[in-house]
Amino acid sequence: MSTTAGEERDELVQPKEHNTLFPIFLKLENLNLLLVGGGNVALEKLRAIFQNTPKAKVKLVGREVIPAVEKFLTEHQVPFEQRAFRVEDLSGVDLVIIAINEKAVSAEIQRECKEKGILANVADTPDFCDFYLGSVVQKGNLKIAISTNGKSPTIAKRVKDVLNDTFPNEIDEVLENMEKIRNTLEGDFSDKVRQLNDITTVLAVKTEPETPRHKKTVQTILYVAASICLMVLGHLLFSYITYDHVNTATTWVTNQFDENLLIYMLGGFIAQMIDGALGMAYGVSATTFLLSFGISPAAASASVHTSEIFTSGVSGLMHLRFGNVNNKLFRNLLLPGVVGAITGAYILSSLEDYSHFLKPIVSAYTLVLGLIIIRKALLPKIKKKKTKNIGILAIIGGFLDSIGGGGWGPIVTSTLLAGGRNARYTIGSVNLAEFFVAFSSSVTFILFLGMNHFQIILGLILGGSIAAPIAARLASKLPVKTIMIIVGLVVILVSLYNIYRIAPKLL
Template sequence: MSQLLENEVNLVPSNKVGNGNQLFPVFIKLNELTTLLIGGGKVGLEKLNAILNNSQDAKIKVVAKNICDEIAVLCKKFPQIELLQKPFEPEDMEGMQLVIAATNDNLLNELIRKAAHERNLLVNIADKPELCDFYLGSIVQKGDLKIAISTNGKSPTIAKRFKEVLAESIPNELDQTLQQMSLLRDKLQGDFTEKVRKLNAVTASLVTAPENNKVKVNFKWLIWLAIIFSITIGVLVFWHKEPDFQSFLVEINPVFYYFLIAGFIFAMVDGAIGMSYGVTSSSFSLAMGIPPAPASMGIHLSEVLSNGIAGWMHFKMGNVNWKLFKLLLIPGVLGAIIGAYLLSSLEHYSAYTKPVVAVYTGILGVVILLKALNIQKKSKKKKIEKIGLLGFFGGFIDAAFGGGWGSIVLSNLIAGGRHPLFSLGTVKITRFFIAILSSLTFLSMLGGAHWEAVLGLILGSALAAPIAAKVSNRISAKTIMVLVGIIVLIVSIRNVAMFVIKLT
C-alpha cells in the first residue's frame, strides 16, 4: 500500500500571482525511500511521528546534536531508524531521497537547503514555507483511504480543523467498503465494457428494490397508528381517572401555562444542541413540586410525537442502521417499562425519590458542562459490543429518572466510533417506541395525575418543534450548553438542599 508522507510537492515553481494553490499532491512510498531528519527537539519529534504514523516501515536517519528522550525511545522501538548524535554535515545527505529539517537555526537551515539542492534532493524546512520544496499536510486516514489537506502554507490551523471535520464525518466502515470493492474488481473478467455491465448488474438491487417503498409505506403507517393509539389511550385515561380534567374548558390552572412556556423553551434548547430536553424538563418539574413519576410521564408523552416525526424523517433519508435498531429496540423498551413501573410504584415515596432524581439530573448537568467546555477525558475509541445491555440500561434510566436515553445511548455509540448520523437516526427512531411504551406504563399506573403540567409540557414542545431547527442555526450551541449545565446544576442542588432541610 502506498504510504502518504507529503501531500504536496512543488515540482513546477510559478511566479504568477493570484493563480491559487500551485502545489501538486502526490503519495510517496516512504518504505522504499530513505528520509533524512535533521533536528532532535520537540519539532523533530513531531516530524518523526508524522512519518511513522503514515509508514511504520519508513527508513529514517536522524541527525542532531541534542536528542530528546522521546526520539530516543522511538529509535529503540523502530530498529530501521538510524540515530546520529552529532552536528549536521552536508555529507549526511549521501544516499538520501528526502530531507526534513527541524531546527531553529536560520543559518543552518539555509545551509541545509543549499546542500540539498546541490544534490537534487527535495527539502522541507519546518515553519519556513519560503525554504520548502514540499509541505507536510494534515492527513485523514480511514484504513486504506487517505485524504491530504493543503492551505498552501497559509494556515496550518485551518488545515487541522478540516482534518477534524473530515475525520468525524467519514465513517470507519468505509474501509470495509473499499476492501469489498477491491475484491469485486479482482473478480470481474473481460474488457472494460463487460466489467461495467457486470458492475451494473451487481449494484442494480441497491437502487431498484420496489420492496423498499412498501417497507417505507408500512413503517409510515406504523408510526401514525402508534401515535393515534397512544393519544387515544391517554385521553381515555385522563378523562376517566381525573374528573378535574373535564373542567379544563371552564378553568385552567396557571401551572399549565408555566409548563407550556417551559416545554417550548426546553424543546428549543434541545433543537439547538440535540440533547438535554429530558434533564431540563425533569429539573424544572421537580422544582415546581411535581413528583418524579408524573414528571417523567409528561416528558415521555411530549416526546412521542416529536420522536415519531424525527424517526420517520431519518428513516426516509436512509439514516437508520436496522441491525443496530433491532439490537436496541426490545432491550430498550423492556428497560423503559421496568423503569416506569418502578418509579410509578414508588409514587407514595416521592419525597424520597425526588432527591435521587435531583442528584441524577445534577450529574447530567455536569456532563453537559464538560461537553460544552471540551474537557472530557479522551480515550481510544472502542466499539460498544453489548448493544442490548446498553439499550436496556438507557431505557431504564430514561424512564426511571425522566431522561437520559440520548446522553447514555447516543453518546456511547458515537464515542465507540459509530457514525454520528446513523447513530442519531437509529436512536431517534428507537426512542419513539420507548416513549410510547413508557408513557402507556405511566398512564396505566398514574392515570391523569398532574395533568395540567403534563399537558402544558406536551403542547409547549409541540409548538416549538417546527421552528427549533431554524432558530438553532443562529444560536451558539456551546453557550446554550454552558447555560443549561449551570441552570440544571443549580436547580438540582436546590432540590437536594430542600430535601436535607426538611429532614433536619
C-alpha cells in the same frame, strides 16, 4: 508459428472502454454561442444554458421557430432570426449547438465549424460532437456535471435525480462557511490544505449502507408498532370519555388555562430550546424544571414522556424518511429500551407514595446528567472504542430515562458516539427508538397512575411547539459547546437547589 501462453492472454485481454472526456466548466457570459434550430430540442438546450448561465451570450437561427421557443427568447432578450443557417452566421462565434432534425444539414454545419476551428455539438449525434451537454446537479455554488460518454442521456438524468436527493440544500451554506474559514487560515499553502483537510474529515466518514430489504423491514416494524400504539391510545382515551364526561368537557378544558399552564409552557419552551440546540436533554431539562416547582418525580416523568411521544414521533419519522436509520442498530435498541422503560416506569409509579424520598434521588441523577453534559463539551478527543453490549446500554438508558424523566439521549447517544459510531445513523436510530421508549413509559404510567397530568402535558407540548422553530433557527448560529456547558451548569444548579430544599425534610 506458435505463440506462448502469455502472448495468447495478451491477445485475448482487450482494454476496457472508459470515458476519455476532459471535464471543463465554461464561462458562457464571456463566449459567443450560436444555436441552430427552433424546435423542442432547441428549447431544451436554451433552458439548460440559461439555467446554468443566466447572462449567456446566445444567438439563435432557425428555419422554423415554435411559439414556446419564441416566447423564451423574448423573455430572455435573446436575438434570433427565423431563416435557414448561413455560413456567415459563424463569424465571431466560439461555440455552436446544432438542434435540427436534418442529419445531412447538421453534418454540413459541423464540417463548416471544424474548418473554422469552432467547437460544435450536434444534438443526438455523438460522433459529430466536439463536446457534450451533460446532466447537471446544482445546489447553490456546488455544481456537478454528469457524463455517460454519449452512451445514455437517460441514465445521466437518473443519476442526476439521485444526486439531487442526496445533497441537501444546506450544502451551499457549508461552501460559504468553508470560504470564510479558508480566508481566515494562516500559513503557507501546505498548512492551509492540512487545516482544511482536518476540518472536512467528518465529510468522508464511512456511512453504514442500508439495503432496500432492511429499510422495508424497519418501515414494516414502524407501521405495525404505530398501529398498535394508536389502538392502545384509542382504548385509553375512550375509556375516559363517557357521555357524562362529554357534557363537562368544555368547562374542564377551559379550567386548564390558568397561571400554572403558563409555567408548564415555560418549562416546555426551555426544554425544547435546549433539545433543538443539542439534539438531546429535553427530558432531563423538563424534569428538572418540573421538580423545581414541586411536581412529584412520577408525575414529572409521566408528563415529560407523554409530551415526548409527539416530539420524538415526528423526529423519528423524519429520520426514517431521510434514510438516517440503521436497521441493525435500531433493532438492537428497540426491545431492550422498551423493557428498561417499562421497568423504570413501573418501579417509579409503585413508589409514588414515597416521592419525598425519590425527589433527592432523582435530583442527584439529573445532577450526574448535568456533569455528563459538561464533560462531553470539555472532554478532548480520545481514541474511540466501538460500543459492545448495545442491548444492556439500551436497558439502562430506558430504565434511567423513566426513573429520571430523561436520559435516553444523553446516555445512549453520547455512549454510542463516543464509541466511534457514525453520527448520522446513531442519532437517527436512537431518535426513532426513543418514540417507542417514551410511548412504553407513558402507557405504563397511565395504567398505574391514571391520566391526571393533562395540564402539565399540554403546557409542555404548547411551549415546545413555540420553541421548535426558534431553536431550529438558533441551532446553526450558536456554538454548541458553549450551549452544552450552560445547559449542564443550569441542570446542576437546579438539581442542587432541589436537593438542598428537600434534604431538611428527610432529616
